Amino acid sequence: MPQEYRQILKYADTPGYTRDIDCYLRHGGYQVLRKALELPAKALPDGKSASGPEQIRDQVKLSGLRGRGGAGFSCGLKWSFVDRRSGKPIYLICNADESEPGTFKDKQIIHKDPHQMIEGMIISCYANDVHLAYIYIRGEFMEGARILNQALQEARDRNFLGRNILGKGYDLEIHVHRGAGAYICGEETGLIESLEGKRAYPRIKPPYFPAVLGLYMCPTIVNNVETLCAVKHVVDLGPAEYAKLGTPNNTGTRIVSLSGQVKRPGYYEVEVGKVTLRDLIFDPVFGGGLREGRQLKAIIPGGSSSKVFKAGEKFKLKRKGPDGKDVEQELDVLDLPYDFDSLIAAGSMSGSGAIIVLDDSADIVKALANLAEFYAHESCGQCTPCREGSLWMSKALHRLSHGQGRKIDADYLLKIADNIPGGRTICAFGEACSWPVQSFVTKFKDEFAARGAQDEERRSAVGATK
Amino acid sequence: MKPDTVSPTKPSGTPAESAAGGATAPPAGESPHNTQPIPSSLREQPDFSVPPEMTAALDELIGHYPKKRSASLMLLHAVQERYGYVSRQAVEWIAARLELAPINVYELVTFYPMFQRERTGKFHLRICRTLSCALGGSYELHEHFCSKLGLDAHGHGAQTTRDGKFTVEFVECLASCGTAPVMMCNDAFYEGVSTAKADEILEKCK
C-alpha cells in the first residue's frame, strides 16, 4: 500500500499545531540543535580528531541527502566544496524563492512550521562555520516573510540565535531578504547577485562557484528550504537511520507538489522512490485519479522545466533484481518510481518535486504556449540565445495556438530549442526553457504539425475565395 | 499595504530633515555619486519625503548587511509599501542612503516585476496565469474581473480602473498551484477562486 511518510510535515497539518515557538518546543523543537551544539570532538583512528561541525558535515554526506531545490545534487558533497581556507567569512543562504511553476512545498513549511526550517538552518550554519545567513524569500510571500521574521525574533529571544547560542560559544544571525517577482532569483548565482542588491543576472561558472566565490565573493552555501529541514532530521536520526528512508542513492523523504488535472491536487510527503508516478496520480491517498471520463495525456514530472512524459511511454531501466544483480526492465511511465535516478534515466528529472498532470481535455499546444510565455517573460536577458530564443519560441507557440500556425512551426520550434542549451548560456535557464519545447514538440509532434497544417490550409482556402 | 487614497498621498509624519544625513532626497546631481540624471521613465513625486521613524527602520534594515547596497530591494519594498509606487525622488533618496548612483537603484525598478512605476489601484489583483492555474480557469477568472471592472482583458500589462480603485494584472506562478486558480488581492492570497468567490473578493474591497 503506497502511503505518505510525513517527516518534515509531521505536525504541520495536525489540529492544534501552531507555528509559534512554544508549540514547536512542546514538540521537541530545538532539541536537535542542542544535540548538534553539544557534539564532543571525536578522536579519529589516524590520531587526529573531528570537531562537532566536521562530524555533522560527515553525517550529511553519509546520509545521502540530495538537494530538494532542483538539481538533486548531494548536499554533503556541496558542503565539502566550500573553501574553508580562504580566511573569508562563509555565508549560508536558504533558497525560499519557490518559483519553479508547479512547486508549492516550501510555502507549507514556512507557513506551518517555520521553526523547523530555522532549526535546520542553524544546524547547517553551525556545521559550516557560518555566522551570518540569509533567507531569500520570493517577494510575493509577504505573509511568509512576516512569519519568518516573527519566528526569527522568537528564536533570538530564546537564545537559539544571536550571540553565544545556548551558552555554547557559537554566534549566528539570520535575516530575511525579499525578492521582487523574478523567477531567475531562484537560480543560486542570480539569487546571490540579487542579495547583493543588483539585477539577478546569474554569474558564469567557472569561476563563480558559490562554494568559492559566492556572496560578496566569499564562500557561500545555497540550499533549498526543504533540504535544510532534512538536515535537522539527518542529525536527529543519524545518517544510517536516515538513509533507511527512501531507496538507495535516493534517501529520505520529499514533499511532492501535485497539481493540474487530478481529483486531489495537493502536497504529499513520501519516501523517495517508494511510490510510483501511478501511485501519486491515481491512488486515493494521493491524486485520486483523473476527473470522470478523462484519459491521461501527459505528465510534467519535476516542475515546468522538466521534460514532459507522454502517457503510455515505455522506458528500459536498469534496476536491482532480487538477487542484487542489475536487470534491465521495461517500465511504463506510470510505473517509474518517483525518485531522482529513475526519472533521469527516463530522460527527465524530478527537479523540484512538482508534478503537473494533463488529461485528454488539455490542449497540448496551448499548454506549451503557456509555459513558453513564462520563460520568455522570465529570461534575465544576459545571453542572446536564451533571451531571443525564449521569445521566438513563445511567439511561434502563440501563433500556433491562435490559428496562425505554419506547417514548419514544429521544426522551427525544435531548431530554436536545440540551439539554446548546451553551454551556450550562462545559467541552466537555457536548459529549463528548451526542455519543455524539445520534449512536447518531439513527443506530440503529430499534434503540433497538424495544427500548423490546418492553419495553413484554412488560410489558403480563405485566400482562394478572395 | 497600499496608501488609502489614490490621490497623491501625503506621508504621515513631518517632512523630515534627519540628523543622519538628510531624509529628503538630494536634488538630482548633488549626491557625490550622482553625476548624471537618470534616464528616467519614473514619475515625479515632488512632495516625497521619508519621516524619521521610517528612516530609522530603513537604517535598521541596512544594518542587516555587510554592504549597504544589499539593502536596495528591501528599501524599494518599504518605499513602495508606503507610497504605492516608486518615484524618481524615491529612487534618488534610496541611492543617496545607500551611497549608490541613482542608476543602480533605477535598474532594479525596471528589472523586478513587483516594483511599480505607476500608482496602482488601491486594490491590486494579481492573477496567476501559469500552467496549473490556466488549466484551473485563471484566464476565465482574469476575463471575469476585467469585464466586471470595465478593463481590457487583452491589454498589455497591468490595467487600472479610471477611478484608481482596482489594478488587475496577470502574474506568473504564485507557488500555490495545488489550489488553482490562485490570486492575490494586495498582500492576501486567495485560492481555488471561482467566479462567485471572485465577486465576494470584489465586494470586500471597500
Ligand SMILES: Cc1cc2nc3c(=O)[nH]c(=O)nc-3n(C[C@H](O)[C@H](O)[C@H](O)COP(=O)(O)O)c2cc1C
Ligand atoms: C532557472 C532556475 C530556477 C531555480 N529556482 C529555484 C527555486 O525557486 N528554489 C530553489 O530552491 N532552487 C531553485 N533552483 C536551484 C538552485 O539554483 C539551487 O540549485 C538550489 O537552491 C540548491 O539547493 P539544494 O542543493 O538544496 O537543492 C533554480 C535553478 C535554476 C537554474
Ligand code: SF4
Ligand atoms: S541563460 Fe537566460 S536566464 Fe540564464 S543568464 Fe542567460 S539569459 Fe539569463
Ligand code: FES
Ligand atoms: S501555476 Fe498558479 S500558482 Fe502555480
